[in-house]
Amino acid sequence: xxxxxxxxxxRSAHDIMLEKDPSVVAFGQDIGYFGGxxxxxxxxxxxxxxxxxxxxPIAEGxxxxxxxxxxxxxxxxxxxxxFADYIYPGFDQIVSELSxxxxxxxxxxxxxxxxxxxxxxxxxGGQTHSQSPEGIFTHLSGVKTVMVSNPYDAKGLLISAIESxxxxxxxxxxxxxxxxxxxxxxxxxxSWASHPKGEVxxxxxxxxxxxxxxxxxxxxxxxxxxxxxxHVAQAAAKRAGVDAEIIDVRTLMPLDVDTIRDSVNKTGRAxxxxxxxxxxxxxxxxxxxxxxxxxxxLEAPISRITGWDTPYPHAFEWQYFPVQKRLADGIRKLMExx
Amino acid sequence: xxKKPKLHIPQPTARPGEEPDFSYLNLSEAGAVExxxxxxxxxxxxxxxxxLVRVLDDDHVAQGPWKPDLDEDTxxxxxxxxxxxxxxxxxxxxxxxxxKISFYMQALGEEAVSIGQGLAFxxxxxxxxxxxxxxxxxxxxxxxxxMMCQCLSNSxxxxxxxxxxxxxxxxxxxxxxxxxxxxxxxxxxxGWAMGAAIKGDDHIAASWLGDGSTAEADFxxxxxxxxxxxxxxxxxxxxxxxxxxxxxxxxGGERRSFAARGLGLGIPGIRVDGNDLLAVYAVTRxxxxxxxxxxxxxxxxxxxxxxxxxSTSDDPTRYRPRxxxxxxxxxDPVERLKQHLIKNGSWSEDRHAEMETELKTxxxxxxxxxxxxxxxxxxxxxxxxxAFEDVFEEMPEHLEKQRDKLLRIRGELP
Numbered sequence: 001x002x003x004x005x006x007x008x009x010x011r012s013a014h015d016i017m018l019e020k021d022p023s024v025v026a027f028g029q030d031i032g033y034f035g036g037x038x039x040x041x042x043x044x045x046x047x048x049x050x051x052x053x054x055x056x057p058i059a060e061g062x063x064x065x066x067x068x069x070x071x072x073x074x075x076x077x078x079x080x081x082x083f084a085d086y087i088y089p090g091f092d093q094i095v096s097e098l099s100x101x102x103x104x105x106x107x108x109x110x111x112x113x114x115x116x117x118x119x120x121x122x123x124x125g126g127q128t129h130s131q132s133p134e135g136i137f138t139h140l141s142g143v144k145t146v147m148v149s150n151p152y153d154a155k156g157l158l159i160s161a162i163e164s165x166x167x168x169x170x171x172x173x174x175x176x177x178x179x180x181x182x183x184x185x186x187x188x189x190x191s192w193a194s195h196p197k198g199e200v201x202x203x204x205x206x207x208x209x210x211x212x213x214x215x216x217x218x219x220x221x222x223x224x225x226x227x228x229x230x231h232v233a234q235a236a237a238k239r240a241g242v243d244a245e246i247i248d249v250r251t252l253m254p255l256d257v258d259t260i261r262d263s264v265n266k267t268g269r270a271x272x273x274x275x276x277x278x279x280x281x282x283x284x285x286x287x288x289x290x291x292x293x294x295x296x297x298l299e300a301p302i303s304r305i306t307g308w309d310t311p312y313p314h315a316f317e318w319q320y321f322p323v324q325k326r327l328a329d330g331i332r333k334l335m336e337x338x
Numbered sequence: 339x340x341k342k343p344k345l346h347i348p349q350p351t352a353r354p355g356e357e358p359d360f361s362y363l364n365l366s367e368a369g370a371v372e373x374x375x376x377x378x379x380x381x382x383x384x385x386x387x388x389x390l391v392r393v394l395d396d397d398h399v400a401q402g403p404w405k406p407d408l409d410e411d412t413x414x415x416x417x418x419x420x421x422x423x424x425x426x427x428x429x430x431x432x433x434x435x436x437x438k439i440s441f442y443m444q445a446l447g448e449e450a451v452s453i454g455q456g457l458a459f460x461x462x463x464x465x466x467x468x469x470x471x472x473x474x475x476x477x478x479x480x481x482x483x484x485m486m487c488q489c490l491s492n493s494x495x496x497x498x499x500x501x502x503x504x505x506x507x508x509x510x511x512x513x514x515x516x517x518x519x520x521x522x523x524x525x526x527x528x529g530w531a532m533g534a535a536i537k538g539d540d541h542i543a544a545s546w547l548g549d550g551s552t553a554e555a556d557f558x559x560x561x562x563x564x565x566x567x568x569x570x571x572x573x574x575x576x577x578x579x580x581x582x583x584x585x586x587x588x589x590g591g592e593r594r595s596f597a598a599r600g601l602g603l604g605i606p607g608i609r610v611d612g613n614d615l616l617a618v619y620a621v622t623r624x625x626x627x628x629x630x631x632x633x634x635x636x637x638x639x640x641x642x643x644x645x646x647x648x649s650t651s652d653d654p655t656r657y658r659p660r661x662x663x664x665x666x667x668x669x670d671p672v673e674r675l676k677q678h679l680i681k682n683g684s685w686s687e688d689r690h691a692e693m694e695t696e697l698k699t700x701x702x703x704x705x706x707x708x709x710x711x712x713x714x715x716x717x718x719x720x721x722x723x724x725a726f727e728d729v730f731e732e733m734p735e736h737l738e739k740q741r742d743k744l745l746r747i748r749g750e751l752p
Contacts, residue, residue, distance in 0.1 A: 025536065051536050057566055062525050062559030069529020069543070072514070073464070075536065089555070096519040097526070103728045105507045105515035106498040110731070142729050165731045210734065254734035 004200040005192045006177045009151035010040045010116070013158035014078065016204050018048045021076060024162060026053045027067055028080030028116075037082055038118060038177060064090035064115065068098055071111025078162055084119035084171060085131045098167045099142035114161040114168045119147070120228055120275055121307075121321055122175035122185070126314035132227070132276035132307070137169045138253040138285065144209055145253040147171040149230040150180070150197035153250060156207030164209060173227040173275075183232030183324030185317075212256035214263065218245035221269035221334055224260055224286050226250060229273045229322060236327035242335055252282055260286070261293040268299035269334050273322055278306040300337035305330045348587030354655060358665035363641065364388065364595075365667060368395035369402025373620075376628040380604045387597040387607030390641060393616035398677040406620040408457075410684045416457060416615055417679060418693060420449040420672050423473045425697045426482060427646075429705060430489060434503075434650045438713055439489045441503045445470045447613070447645025447663060450671035451546075451576055453477055454618030455640075458626050459544060459572075464530050466514040466523040466545035469504055470576065470644075478511040482701060486708035493718040494711040498728070521547045521554035524573065528564045528635075531571035542570040542629040550581025552596055553589045564635035565603035571635045572625040573600075576612065578644035583657035597639035605635050612640030613671040616678070641668065722748070 004012065017024045026041055032055035035042030045053035056063045060081055067077040081087045087094075094115070102110040121130030137145045144166050148154040154172065161168035175181050179191040192198030216234055220242045223233040226249040237244035245263050249255065264270045270290050272283040287302045305322050313320055351359035366389045374383045393400050408416075427444040434442040445452065452473025459465065467474050475485060487494040489503035496507060497515070507515035517523055527545035534541045547557060552575055564571050575596040579586050586596075597607030606628075610621040618640060625636035643666040647654045659665075679685030712718040726733060726741040733741075745751035 057562055059559050059562060061555055062563050065522065065525030065556060065559055066529030066532060066563050069526040069531070070533040070536075071529075072526065073530045073533030073537070075533050092519065093522060093525075093556075097517060097522050101515065102731070104497060104500050104505070104517075105509070106496065106500065107728045108496075108507055108509040109515050144730070254730075254736060257735070 001199055002202055003193055003198050004151045005179065005198065006148070006151045006154045006172065007039050009155040009200050010158055010172065011042060011044070012200065012202070013155045013162070014041055014044055015047070017078070017159060017162045018044060018052055020204065023074060023076045024052070024078060025070060025075050026078045026080070027056055027063060027070070029056050029058055029082050031055060031080050036080060038174065040080065040116070060086055060088070060090035061093055064093040064098065064113070067113045068093060068101070068111040071113045072109055076162060077113050079113060079115045081115060081117040083129050084117040084133050085128050087117055087133065094137070094143065094167070094169070095140055099140045103142055110165055111167065112165045114158070114170055116158070116170045116172060118174040118177070119171045120173035120175050121312050121317055122181060122228065124314065124317060125312070127311040130312035132171070132274065134171055134252055135276055135280065135282040138282055142167070143253070144168045144251065145171070146209065146251050147173065147227040148250065149173070149176065149227055149248050150195070151192055151200050152197045153207050155200055156205055157209065157250065159204065160206045160209050163206070168209070171227065175228050176231065180231040181228055182235035183322070183327065184235065185323065207250070210251045210254050210256055212250055212259040213248045214245060214259065215248045216244060216246040218243040218267070220244060220267060221271060221331065222247060222263040222267045223271045223273060224249060225273040226252065227275065229275055232322065232324050232327055233273060236324045236331060239324060239328040240331040242331050244331065255289065257289060257293060260290065264290050264294040265297040268297050270294070270298070271303040271305065271330060271334055273305040273327060275307050275322060277309045278304065279309050281306055300334055303330050303334045348585070348592055350585035350587065350658065352659045352662065353657065354659055356659055358659045358662040360665065360667050363667060364390065366390040366392060368392040371402070371404065373403035373624070376624055376631065377633055380606045383606055384601055387601055387609055388595055390609050390611055391617050391621050392611040392614055393620060394614045394674055394678055398674060398681045400616055400678065404617055404620040406616055406623065408616070408619060410682070412457070413675065413679060414685065416453050417672070417675050417685070418697070419453045419473065419477050420615070420675065421694060422697050423449045423453065423476055424672060425694070425701050426472070426476065426485070429701045430486070431650065433705070438709070439503050440714070441650055442489070443469055443504050443649045444646040445472055447670060448576060448578055448642045449473055450615040450618050450675070451612050451640050451642060454615040455544070455574065455622045457619050458622035460541070462512060462541045463626070464512045464514065464527070464541065464543045466527040466530070466543065467516055468523070468546040468548065468576070469516055469518070470548070471546050472504065472506070475506045475508055475513055478508060478513055480506060480508045480511065480513070482704035483708050486705060487711055490708060490711070490713050491720065492708070492712035493720055495720065498724045499720045520551035521556035524556050524560035525563060527573070528560045528569050528571050531569040532563070532567050535567070535570060540630055542572065542626065544572040544574065546574045546576055548581060549575060549577040549579070549586040549591055549596055550584060550589050552599065561600050561603050561605060561637065565600070565605050568634040570629040572622065572629060573635060573637045575637065575639045576642060577639050578642050580644050580648070580658065582648040582652055595639055597637055600635070600637040605637050607637045607639065609639045609641060611668050612642030613668040613674060615671060615675045642671070643668070
């Protein structure tokens with residue numbers, strides 16, 4: 001067991017899988033010699049060689065496409081797209097090819113590609129380094145979508161993603177690479193050192209795809225969220241003085257409906273929160289799911305707290321981001337409904 | 339008068355009612371183009387991208403250094419496969435007109451591309467075809483009945499009713515599943531080839547697309563990645579002059595050849611007479627040997643002409659001269675190989691007619707068998723449960739629920 005931040009945990013997952021399975025290759029911009037702009041593959045090219053940890057040209061479409069080719073040829077590529085904001089040139093290959101290969105060929109061909117990509121704001125990244133495009137990917141048929149919230153899950157879920165024969169788009173909120181963020185931008189940054197989820201086994205382990213986690217048990221309401229906002233929600237519930245049950249969805253597609261249903265049926269109140277834009281966002285699917293599964297148990301309308309439907313504004317980052325105060329206010333309001 | 343920028347809109351040389359004019363095609367004499375060693379430096383062989391490798395001359399005699407070493411039996415087999423492709427296409431085109439299948443695309447006039455190139459690869463080489471490469475599936479033993487069943491989306495459909503007609507696959511014989519999205523397979527083939535090199539195999543990959551889809555980013559990704567990683571891959575542009583109604587100039591074919599697209603990346607380009615099976619084979623063989631011996635990628639442009647419509651959904655007389663194919667200076671690939679074999683004394687009009695009859699009988703019998711497995715309107719039908727399978731390796735719960743809901747709607751589940 002070691003204390004790891006999310007970057008170290010992700011690197012450890014790569015290290016273990018590169019060691020364990022000779023078909024695993026890592027592929028992406030700046031990931032080889034340099035070890036990645038966020039250092040997630042630091043030292044791995046030196047350890048496994050240039051044929052296993054490969055620097056790619058700046059061409060996300062080409063990276064995804066050639067990764068598909070590698071996958072068809074029996075390799076297990078782990079692709080890094082440097083920022084989720086730059087994944088769009090690869091989108092056609094993900095939508096039209098990667099996600100549907102197995103289906104269109106009746107199972108004859110598939111490409112077990114994992115696409116990792118740092119997402120989210122809170123790092124002064126403006127509109128080109130802050131996006132959370134997970135809802136675009138959860139809308140596809142045939143690709144699994146993950147967003148992690150802590151080092152332990154990051155390692156375990158990344159290993160599961162790499163071992164999966166289905167393609168996985170794996171979002172890593174970069175705001176919490178180095179430490180959890182409770183949604184109060186005025187407080188000094190903290191590290192993962194004192195967080196229980198920063199304790200990460202050194203060896204192989206997995207966290208299963210398709211399973212949500214109840215990170216806080218509570219009776220008053222349920223907050224369903226993922227990524228950075230898991231930590232914001234925990235702090236906001238404390239701030240509002242409410243006994244909240246908090247669910248980290250973790251795998252957005254396929255969704256663990258059972259965990260959400262059981263919780264909301266118990267508390268009768270539900271808040272859905274994410275950093276991404278609101279309209280047609282992933283939260284809309286969560287709200288519709290809760291409405292269908294839990295309608296007769298609901299004591300209040302389902303609350304939804306998200307980023308605004310604008311591009312991510314550089315100067316107004318903390319007005320855009322669903323900060324702790326915004327969630328706390330939302331929680332209080334939700335509790336006021338008689 | 340000062341010069342001003344002017345927007346250039348490329349125009350084909352002839353539209354309906356006008357005289358066909360192929361003067362824009364840069365043709366070389368058969369046998370005239372030098373054949374460099376397969377390990378020649380890319381820089382030293384750039385002439386191959388602008389000239390046109392031809393073997394068969396106007397008198398159907400094989401000429402020059404690219405004349406391949408193919409024996410008589412192989413050439414007769416190649417002719418048989420080209421004719422089979424044409425007979426198959428003709429049958430499928432007609433059954434589409436009869437409403438038995440929803441869609442079809444012929445390779446009429448382009449048969450030498452798939453058959454000539456297909457001969458040049460080893461069975462373990464992985465091919466990523468485009469939609470007009472049915473010849474590759476035919477020659478790699480996909481089976482006419484299976485191909486027809488795919489077009490019928492019937493109970494024996496290889497892709498279980500998930501794809502429109504003609505999007506075949508043949509994993510056993512290393513033919514990738516065809517996509518309806520243009521050019522996507524091009525960089526995938528490069529990735530496959532990179533994988534072969536990573537694994538230390540000596541297998542290579544190849545892919546095809548049309549002149550029109552060279553405008554797609556995927557084409558350029560493929561060239562870049564193939565160049566960067568020196569991937570063992572043969573990349574092929576089938577320049578059949580037309581992308582539906584849009585002539586090849588709109589894809590950028592007016593300035594330089596499509597074969598020249600890779601020169602700036604150090605990828606050898608070869609422009610070849612795509613209707614000359616001997617030249618097509620020879621050039622492809624050159625690229626295969628180069629790739630397999632570590633020489634990296636080659637870009638081949640096959641100059642041909644789309645003899646039929648783009649698909650069963652368009653009428654070419656609306657956008658090009660009716661007699662354009664007849665005026666195409668590189669002729670008909672089937673006729674040219676046939677005349678070459680006759681000239682060599684290894685074939686005759688009678689034997690050809692006999693073979694055609696035989697192949698028509700074969701195709702007819704295959705069709706009879708194929709429809710016995712059902713059509714879109716006649717049973718046996720595919721089980722609708724298949725619509726929910728293979729989205730993922732294991733079916734997630736939400737798909738099970740949706741499947742059961744559909745079954746309840748259909749009254750197949752209480």
